[in-house]
Amino acid sequence: MQIRVRLFASLRDAADTGECWLELAPGERGMDAKAALAARYPRLQDLVEYARLSVNWEYRPWETPLQDGDEIGFLLPVSGG
Amino acid sequence: MEAKTAYLTMKPISWNRLAYLERWAMQPSCGAFVTFAGVVRADRHEGRTVRALFYEAYAEMAERQLAYLVAETTARWSLDAVEIQHRLGLVEAGQISVVVVVRAQHRAMAYAASQFLLEGIKQRVPIWKHTHYDDGTSRSC
Numbered sequence: 001m002q003i004r005v006r007l008f009a010s011l012r013d014a015a016d017t018g019e020c021w022l023e024l025a026p027g028e029r030g031m032d033a034k035a036a037l038a039a040r041y042p043r044l045q046d047l048v049e050y051a052r053l054s055v056n057w058e059y060r061p062w063e064t065p066l067q068d069g070d071e072i073g074f075l076l077p078v079s080g081g
Numbered sequence: 082m083e084a085k086t087a088y089l090t091m092k093p094i095s096w097n098r099l100a101y102l103e104r105w106a107m108q109p110s111c112g113a114f115v116t117f118a119g120v121v122r123a124d125r126h127e128g129r130t131v132r133a134l135f136y137e138a139y140a141e142m143a144e145r146q147l148a149y150l151v152a153e154t155t156a157r158w159s160l161d162a163v164e165i166q167h168r169l170g171l172v173e174a175g176q177i178s179v180v181v182v183v184r185a186q187h188r189a190m191a192y193a194a195s196q197f198l199l200e201g202i203k204q205r206v207p208i209w210k211h212t213h214y215d216d217g218t219s220r221s222c
Binding site: 006008009010013054057058059073075076077078079080081 | 119136137138139141142143145167178179199202203204205206207208209210211221222
């Protein structure tokens with residue numbers, strides 16, 4: 001299944017892109033997407049451990065099963081205000 | 082202005098806009114109206130001074146999270162009106178980065194709700210700042 005990934009702030013800088021697609025097997029979860037992302041962009045490996053997961057614009061736990069076409073975000077601690 | 086709105090904007094937030102909000106806020110049934118404006122500080126770090134902050138957002142998600150935050154706060158303190166504006170893009174030191182406007186029946190509710198909204202923005206709305214210094218360097222978060 002195809003998962004759209006969004007990256008921001010330092011994660012985007014380290015990956016040199018704000019968006020990519022991951023190919024995952026049916027039933028794979030947020031944590032599997034994190035591992036796949038780190039495998040594709042080794043420079044993200046340490047940084048992504050500080051991130052939270054979003055699935056379709058909502059915060060979700062890493063155990064969340066993903067669906068084909070989902071949009072996920074790896075979100076470092078926010079700093080608005 | 083609608084009674085409860087929250088949005089992101091690339092345009093500078095002017096002090097005139099705040100004056101307009103205050104006039105709008107006059108409502109005899111409500112005894113308290115609190116406006117908070119967050120301003121970019123020219124902090125000094127290791128000999129460098131902050132010249133500006135660049136704000137970026139995961140816009141689709143940020144607007145959704147702002148709407149949840151407004152709904153939760155409105156219900157908790159029975160607010161009559163709320164408006165949040167958050168800047169994106171480059172905001173120079175001394176300019177407004179965020180405005181939170183709350184209208185409520187009583188002072189304590191208005192202050193508490195304003196504080197809760199600000200804390201919520203800082204904790205769960207996906208917005209990040211990049212710091213630009215006067216020596217030309219910058220730092221992402």
